[in-house]
Amino acid sequence: MISEILQTLPQVLVDGLALGAVYAVVAIGYTMVYGILEFINFAHGEIFMTGAFAGTAALLTLKSAGLLGAMPGWLAYLLAFVIAMLLTGILGIGIERVAYRPLRKAPKLISFISAVGISFLLQDIVRFIADLKTGNFIVTGITLYDSNLKVAASSLWSVFGDAFIKTNTIIVLAAAVVLMIGLDLFVNRTKWGVAMRAVAQDRDTASLMSINVNKVIALTFFIGSALGGGTGVLFAQQYGTIDPYIGFTLGMKAFTAAVLGGIGNIRGAMFGGILIGLIEMLASTNLGILTGGSFGAEYKDVMSFLILIVVLIFKPEGLFGKAIKEKV
Amino acid sequence: MSLLELHKVHAYYGAIEGLKGISLSVNEGEIVTLIGSNGAGKSSTLKSICGQVKIKGTIRFGGQDISTQPPHQTALDGIAHVPEGRRIFPRLTVKENLEMGAFSVKDRKIVKDRMERAFGYFPRLKERLGQLGGTMSGGEQQMLAIARALMMQPKILLLDEPSMGLAPIIVEQIFDIIQELNRTGMTVLLVEQNAYQALQIAHRGYVIQTGEIIMEDEARLLLQSEQVKEAYLA
Numbered sequence: 022m023i024s025e026i027l028q029t030l031p032q033v034l035v036d037g038l039a040l041g042a043v044y045a046v047v048a049i050g051y052t053m054v055y056g057i058l059e060f061i062n063f064a065h066g067e068i069f070m071t072g073a074f075a076g077t078a079a080l081l082t083l084k085s086a087g088l089l090g091a092m093p094g095w096l097a098y099l100l101a102f103v104i105a106m107l108l109t110g111i112l113g114i115g116i117e118r119v120a121y122r123p124l125r126k127a128p129k130l131i132s133f134i135s136a137v138g139i140s141f142l143l144q145d146i147v148r149f150i151a152d153l154k155t156g157n158f159i160v161t162g163i164t165l166y167d168s169n170l171k172v173a174a175s176s177l178w179s180v181f182g183d184a185f186i187k188t189n190t191i192i193v194l195a196a197a198v199v200l201m202i203g204l205d206l207f208v209n210r211t212k213w214g215v216a217m218r219a220v221a222q223d224r225d226t227a228s229l230m231s232i233n234v235n236k237v238i239a240l241t242f243f244i245g246s247a248l249g250g251g252t253g254v255l256f257a258q259q260y261g262t263i264d265p266y267i268g269f270t271l272g273m274k275a276f277t278a279a280v281l282g283g284i285g286n287i288r289g290a291m292f293g294g295i296l297i298g299l300i301e302m303l304a305s306t307n308l309g310i311l312t313g314g315s316f317g318a319e320y321k322d323v324m325s326f327l328i329l330i331v332v333l334i335f336k337p338e339g340l341f342g343k344a345i346k347e348k349v
Numbered sequence: 350m351s352l353l354e355l356h357k358v359h360a361y362y363g364a365i366e367g368l369k370g371i372s373l374s375v376n377e378g379e380i381v382t383l384i385g386s387n388g389a390g391k392s393s394t395l396k397s398i399c400g401q402v403k404i405k406g407t408i409r410f411g412g413q414d415i416s417t418q419p420p421h422q423t424a425l426d427g428i429a430h431v432p433e434g435r436r437i438f439p440r441l442t443v444k445e446n447l448e449m450g451a452f453s454v455k456d457r458k459i460v461k462d463r464m465e466r467a468f469g470y471f472p473r474l475k476e477r478l479g480q481l482g483g484t485m486s487g488g489e490q491q492m493l494a495i496a497r498a499l500m501m502q503p504k505i506l507l508l509d510e511p512s513m514g515l516a517p518i519i520v521e522q523i524f525d526i527i528q529e530l531n532r533t534g535m536t537v538l539l540v541e542q543n544a545y546q547a548l549q550i551a552h553r554g555y556v557i558q559t560g561e562i563i564m565e566d567e568a569r570l571l572l573q574s575e576q577v578k579e580a581y582l583a
């Protein structure tokens with residue numbers, strides 16, 4: 022049994038990290054908005070999904086214009102990525118302006134319901150457009166990098182099996198790392214980043230410092246949504262096929278990651294995402310082995326939530342969370 | 350013409366009327382104090398000036414009508430408000446707190462110069478630049494809050510009960526600094542429950558009670574007034 026688990030471990034780690042990186046970047050979007058407005062932007066999963074479709078649409082358009090063959094793959098990838106980030110970033114600003122800002126003084130539950138409404142709306146709009154353009158709302162996009170690399174983990178230690186890494190897995194990991202480091206620097210080192218934290222800690226006082234709170238909130242939505250949308254493109258490239266409902270499950274997992282790391286804490290969300298990705302892969306590969314076949318990979322999601330519940334029982338504020346908000 | 354002028358200002362918290370038509374003015378170079386007991390409407394007055402509460406009436410600053418301005422705009426105009434309870438950003442460092450005071454300043458050099466000038470008044474902050482605001486003592490937080498406001502290089506400083514919860518010796522230090530700032534030309538509107546000390550450093554004073562101004566005079570005359578003595582200096 023142990024040998025079987027070890028055999029698959031290198032592959033599990035590679036896939037778990039890639040999945041975890043996706044969760045981590047999406048989790049940042051939940052945590053940033055929560056940090057500032059103390060409400061869960063339920064529509065964030067759909068923003069991720071919209072990003073996946075936007076990137077895919079960009080590539081399909083390039084192809085039908087005959088441009089895709091003429092440019093290097095990385096350029097097309099980058100183009101799709103940037104287009105999706107800009108579009109979802111602006112979408113995020115728009116959603117905040119129309120659906121959340123008018124409700125800012127209302128109870129949080131009302132904003133939450135508004136967010137649920139936006140979720141359905143986005144699913145339907147994307148479904149409608151995809152159906153109209155391709156005749157089907159399940160879309161298989163263009164995979165730009167489908168080669169595999171072999172990682173000879175067995176030569177490291179003979180109990181390991183070899184792992185195969187898709188080129189895109191490396192791209193996912195690299196992009197996620199760049200985005201996360203970039204965001205971390207922005208939040209901690211720039212004036213607008215510090216202002217964002219100031220607004221999250223005390224909105225009224227921040228406004229007394231001549232900080233335009235609405236601008237900061239819009240910026241938060243732009244960044245969080247663009248990160249989610251960009252990750253959608255990575256996801257579409259990794260798994261090939263997308264549909265308008267991919268945002269729900271993924272959003273739930275990413276949200277779990279954000280809570281696990283301590284909602285409102287950006288580094289916590291990154292860590293929580295990686296952790297959930299690894300746990301999920303470990304569980305889906307090994308549950309069958311561990312239980313002698315009574316529980317299979319289909320129970321993997323339960324594991325993530327089980328871990329979450331255990332953590333929250335002992336540390337309700339999450340792994341990196343601040344106990345309570347200091348308020349005078 | 351006064352630098353700051355409130356004319357028949359009412360403040361509303363939903364159905365509750367926190368101010369019932371108050372008028373007051375602050376001239377350039379003055380320390381004016383607004384004294385009154387709990388719930389009298391002192392904080393509401395400062396919040397009205399900064400656009401943090403819904404009001405009726407007019408507020409003018411430097412001749413401009415600022416009655417309906419959002420808070421960040423008022424700050425840009427040169428009104429610095431040190432709020433009740435200091436309201437330091439707890440999880441920003443001392444340095445970051447100060448930098449937020451100078452948020453509208455683009456030139457880093459100017460920010461640095463202003464910080465140095467603030468350290469002139471509050472040398473202790475300089476040793477604490479990396480400390481999180483929330484972990485400072487009450488007195489240090491009050492100093493940081495005032496220093497943060499000075500980073501704006503404001504035309505007027507609004508102080509909401511800077512003596513609250515502090516030891517007498519710290520209060521004295523802070524009042525000394527307020528006076529010193531005023532000598533270098535800073536206009537101050539000082540809200541206090543600590544009427545005796547406030548009146549001692551102020552030029553003029555207003556007494557507020559249940560949302561209405563009930564007395565106004567030179568500070569030294571208010572100090573001698575029987576009514577004030579009885580109600581606020583006992």
Ligand SMILES: Nc1ncnc2c1ncn2[C@@H]1O[C@H](COP(=O)(O)OP(=O)(O)OP(=O)(O)O)[C@@H](O)[C@H]1O
Binds near residue numbers: 365391542
């Ligand atoms: N957020 C609020 N919601 C409802 N009523 C409020 C609010 N803030 C103040 N009030 C009411 O407005 C009136 C004036 O309050 P204000 O805070 O201005 O008093 P204050 O003079 O600053 O008192 P203190 O010395 O206790 O700080 C009070 O009756 C208070 O209950």
Ligand SMILES: [Mg+2]
Binds near residue numbers: 391392433509
């Ligand atoms: Mg008050």
